[in-house]
Amino acid sequence: xxxxxxxxxxxxxxxxxxxxxxxxxxxxxxxxxxxxxxxxxxxxxxxxxxxxxxxxxxxxxxxxxxxxxxxxxxxxxxxxxxxxxxxxxxxxxxxxxxxxxxxxxxxxxxxxxxxxxxxxxxxxxxxxxxxxxxxxxxxxxxxxxxxxxxxxxxxxxxxxxxxxxxxxxxxxxxxxxxxxxxxxxxxxxxxxxxxxxxxxxxxxxxxxxxxxxxxxxxxxxxxxxxxxxxxxxxxxxxxxxxxxxxxxxxxxxxxxxxxxxxxxxxxxxxxxxxxxxxxxxxxxxxxxxxxxxxxxxxxxxxxxxxxxxxxxxxxxxxxxxxxxxxxxxxxxxxxxxxxxxxxxxxxxxxxxxxxxxxxxxxxxxxxxxxxxxxxxxxxxxxxxxxxxxxxxxxxxxxxxxxxxxxxxxxxxxxxxxxxxxxxxxxxxxxxxxxxxxxxxxxxxxxxxxxxxxxxxxxxxxxxxxxxxxxxxxxxxxxxxxxxxxxxxxxxxxxxx
RNA sequence: GGCCCCAUCGUCUAAUGGUCAGGACAUCACUCUUUCAAGGUGAAGAUACGGGUUCAAUUCCCGUUGGGGCUACCA
Numbered sequence: 001x002x003x004x005x006x007x008x009x010x011x012x013x014x015x016x017x018x019x020x021x022x023x024x025x026x027x028x029x030x031x032x033x034x035x036x037x038x039x040x041x042x043x044x045x046x047x048x049x050x051x052x053x054x055x056x057x058x059x060x061x062x063x064x065x066x067x068x069x070x071x072x073x074x075x076x077x078x079x080x081x082x083x084x085x086x087x088x089x090x091x092x093x094x095x096x097x098x099x100x101x102x103x104x105x106x107x108x109x110x111x112x113x114x115x116x117x118x119x120x121x122x123x124x125x126x127x128x129x130x131x132x133x134x135x136x137x138x139x140x141x142x143x144x145x146x147x148x149x150x151x152x153x154x155x156x157x158x159x160x161x162x163x164x165x166x167x168x169x170x171x172x173x174x175x176x177x178x179x180x181x182x183x184x185x186x187x188x189x190x191x192x193x194x195x196x197x198x199x200x201x202x203x204x205x206x207x208x209x210x211x212x213x214x215x216x217x218x219x220x221x222x223x224x225x226x227x228x229x230x231x232x233x234x235x236x237x238x239x240x241x242x243x244x245x246x247x248x249x250x251x252x253x254x255x256x257x258x259x260x261x262x263x264x265x266x267x268x269x270x271x272x273x274x275x276x277x278x279x280x281x282x283x284x285x286x287x288x289x290x291x292x293x294x295x296x297x298x299x300x301x302x303x304x305x306x307x308x309x310x311x312x313x314x315x316x317x318x319x320x321x322x323x324x325x326x327x328x329x330x331x332x333x334x335x336x337x338x339x340x341x342x343x344x345x346x347x348x349x350x351x352x353x354x355x356x357x358x359x360x361x362x363x364x365x366x367x368x369x370x371x372x373x374x375x376x377x378x379x380x381x382x383x384x385x386x387x388x389x390x391x392x393x394x395x396x397x398x399x400x401x402x403x404x405x406x407x408x409x410x411x412x413x414x415x416x417x418x419x420x421x422x423x424x425x426x427x428x429x430x431x432x433x434x435x436x437x438x439x440x441x442x443x444x445x446x447x448x449x450x451x452x453x454x455x456x457x458x459x460x461x462x463x464x465x466x467x468x469x470x471x472x473x474x475x476x477x478x479x480x481x482x483x484x485x486x487x488x489x490x491x492x493x494x495x496x
Numbered sequence: 497g498g499c500c501c502c503a504u505c506g507u508c509u510a511a512u513g514g515u516c517a518g519g520a521c522a523u524c525a526c527u528c529u530u531u532c533a534a535g536g537u538g539a540a541g542a543u544a545c546g547g548g549u550u551c552a553a554u555u556c557c558c559g560u561u562g563g564g565g566c567u568a569c570c571a
Contacts (some may be wrong), residue, residue: 011570015505021499021550030571031571032570032571034570034571064571066570067570067571068569069570070570093512100540102499122569124567124568124569127568127569128568131568134497135497136528137497138497138498139497139498140497140498140499141498141567142567152540166569167569168569183501183502186500186501187500188500189499189538192498192499192500192567193499193567194564196569197568197569200569201569201571202501204569206568206569206570207570207571208571210513211571219505225499226565227500227502227564227565228501228564228565228566228571229565229566230500230501230565230566230569231499231500231501231565231566232566232568234500252501254501254564255564255565256500256561257505257563257564259507261563261564262564263564263565289508292508292509292520293508294508295509296508296510298510298511299519300509300510300519300520301512301520302508302509302519302520302521319502319508319509320501320502321502321503321563321564322501322502322503322563322564322565323507323508323509324507324508325507325508326506326507326508326521326522328507328521328522329508329520329521329522330521331521332520332521332522333520333521335533339533339534365546380533380534381532381533382533383533391532406531441530444530447526451570454530456531458530459530459531460531462530463530463531469532469533470531470532471531471532471533472531472532473531473532473533474529474530474532475530475531476530479506483503
């Protein structure tokens with residue numbers, strides 16, 4: 001499919017009508033390392049990754065750290081680590097824009113030479129002032145091109161004052177249209193575009209300039225990125241045309257919004273990938289959930305493996321409208337993945353999570369033997385690893401906290417009666433030669449039979465007494481997990 | 497304010513110029529059950545509004561409304 005981007009410039013000169021490169025798919029993500037990695041970036045990365053995988057293409061990571069004030073290396077590492085956790089890996093990179101400054105400088109000079117760009121000595125302060133003034137009058141502000149035709153003398157004067165110029169792109173008259181793979185044809189008139197700055201006065205290029213140079217030099221064939229970049233795309237196409245470069249295909253992804261329908265931002269602290277990992281979400285579930293936010297396979301399917309995703313994914317099926325992040329559906333999906341895991345997978349996932357959280361289990365319960373008995377029972381009724389850990393707590397420590405509601409319901413109505421039953425049960429357990437869930441259940445059934453009461457009247461208080469909780473795995477599994485000694489101990493220290 | 501994007505159940509979404517507008521999460525009810533989950537069964541729940549085009553519009557066009565984004569020497 002040919003890329004139909006074209007620009008009519010003032011002389012009616014068609015600068016580009018280019019063919020899609022035939023050399024194969026090369027995609028990239030280009031995050032700015034300025035903070036926690038949020039789910040929007042993760043999903044963009046995922047879509048690029050899946051697209052590359054399904055086309056046998058190349059996936060490039062480029063760190064856009066041209067904002068020296070806010071960029072940090074820690075953040076760059078966190079991005080790589082976070083995406084790695086999701087199983088998203090790169091074929092090339094990371095490239096750092098901060099290490100390519102001479103490349104941008106060279107290209108900026110080229111535009112200066114060809115008259116596509118000019119030096120601007122206006123101070124940011126002055127520009128901000130004028131912008132405010134225009135805003136006060138509720139009129140659109142555009143750069144007035146004051147520095148477009150500076151005489152040599154004026155220029156010398158500014159230089160003598162020590163003012164370092166920025167470089168602006170000279171936006172031609174006309175309009176630009178491009179065909180977005182998701183949105184179709186989009187047009188913008190050049191009069192709505194400012195003479196934007198391509199190189200700051202400190203010599204560092206701005207996003208719109210660096211991204212074009214890099215995408216071209218790195219031979220990026222398809223740019224899949226968030227819709228917020230649509231307006232930038234016009235500026236970028238103008239630059240491609242000024243250089244006479246081939247224009248890549250663009251696909252602008254819908255946004256992921258928070259529950260408040262606002263764009264995900266630092267406000268949504270819990271939306272960072274690290275946060276989800278800490279809460280005990282599984283990488284596979286995250287991937288599955290994220291891919292469905294803005295894309296669907298076209299059949300009534302929700303749980304889709306990575307392998308299938310690679311096969312099924314296509315840009316054509318990406319949606320146009322923004323999606324709201326539904327935490328409850330993620331929780332459900334995570335539960336599905338949790339329940340689908342076998343014991344060894346559970347063990348691995350749980351250990352990874354403990355490691356990530358910096359939690360170490362008491363030595364006697366850290367054994368694979370204990371955990372491989374406990375985890376399946378617990379994971380079956382959990383949605384996150386965080387919940388798994390919480391449900392495991394009564395088995396890890398002898399310091400129980402008793403659930404208030406459970407005490408009210410099962411102890412306080414008839415304290416003496418309940419205590420008597422539990423102590424009777426304890427006696428029978430104590431006599432057991434072989435203590436396991438079958439024998440523990442056997443003696444309980446005998447007991448209630450003799451007492452002529454319903455099993456639940458003993459079962460529920462026992463659960464509270466030995467685990468402190470009203471919910472959990474089937475009681476006799478719990479007893480077996482705890483072991484005879486601790487069960488007897490806890491039954492002799494009944495809650496009040 | 498200007499420019500751009502978007503609009504199907506509360507949420508994620510499917511579908512077609514003619515369907516009983518389908519599925520999933522969440523909700524509710526019933527069921528299963530020693531609790532909690534899970535499972536099973538069922539219920540409720542959507543084409544934003546107004547105009548066109550058409551025999552027929554949720555689908556195509558226009559407008560309105562609503563939401564979102566951009567409008568930096570951020571990306």
